[in-house]
Amino acid sequence: MAEPALAEPARQAGMFLQYPLQPRGHPSPMTQRPHPIAPPPYHAVVPHIVVAGAPDAIAFYKKAFGATEKLRLADPKLGGAIVCAELVIGDSIISIADEAPQWNARGPKALGGSPIVLTLNVEDPDAVAARAVEAGAKIIYPIADQFYGRREGRIEDPFGHQWILSAVIEDVSVDEMQVRMARWWEEQGPSGA
Structure with a gap:
């Protein structure tokens, strides 16, 4: 040991x-x-996101995604900053903390964007997107049927994190996805978007 x-x-x-x-x-x-490495309800990977204003972010995720709060640890030496809060969203846990520049923990707004996009698999992405927008998110890509068998779109929450809201609508083989992707790119034209 x-x-x-x-x-x-x-x-x-x-x-x-x-x-x-x-x-x-x-x-x-x-x-x-x-x-076990990840005792239930944890999975092998648990995203830990940093935001400016963790209490407001927690309230947003509850309203927009139906999250439930599992725990909240605030540090009185840091003015009550949340150093770790865990939310359950669907069957997964996400961890959230306030920015702490002294530990190089900065949110997307402080960094000028986020290098990751989180995917949230839901029953009804249209309804979740509507709730998220009502709670303060903005639409990046509207919800639409995608060539790879999902109905999805992307939002940005008020704290700068981007989320793909997604539901499976069709089982599509990898070979068929490749064919559909080639056709999709042709339809996009020279701009690629």
């Missing part, structure tokens, strides 16, 4: 280690793990 001093920087940085660290040459913790 790792020396306690080795784990301390991770604890100070806010990382919660679930399992003891194993030095090189020792048995892998994968064979000794007493718990």
Whole structure:
């Protein structure tokens, strides 16, 4: 097992280690793990997004996406800033925190955009988009049937994160997607959009 001093920087940085660290040459913790890597309701990947104004973002995600709040940790030493809030959206969890420039944690608005787009699979993307717009989002691409068998579009939430709202409407093979994509690009003309 790792020396306690080795784990301390991770604890100070806010990382919660679930399992003891194993030095090189020792048995892998994968064979000794007493718990699953991602215990329910977590999945292997949990997005952790940073925003300016986490309380307002939480309220937006509740109204727009029907999120429920699982936990909220605020740091009184940081003026009550949210350092971690977890929301359940559908069958997944997303983690949210206020910006913390001292830890190089900045939201999309501070960065001039976001390098990622989150996909939210829903029953009715039109209805979710309408709720999101009512709650303050803007439409980037309107909801429409897509060549790859989904009805989807893209919104930007009031905090700068972009979301694809998507529902499967047709099972399409990869080969058929390739044919449809080529046809779609031809229809777009020289501008490509």
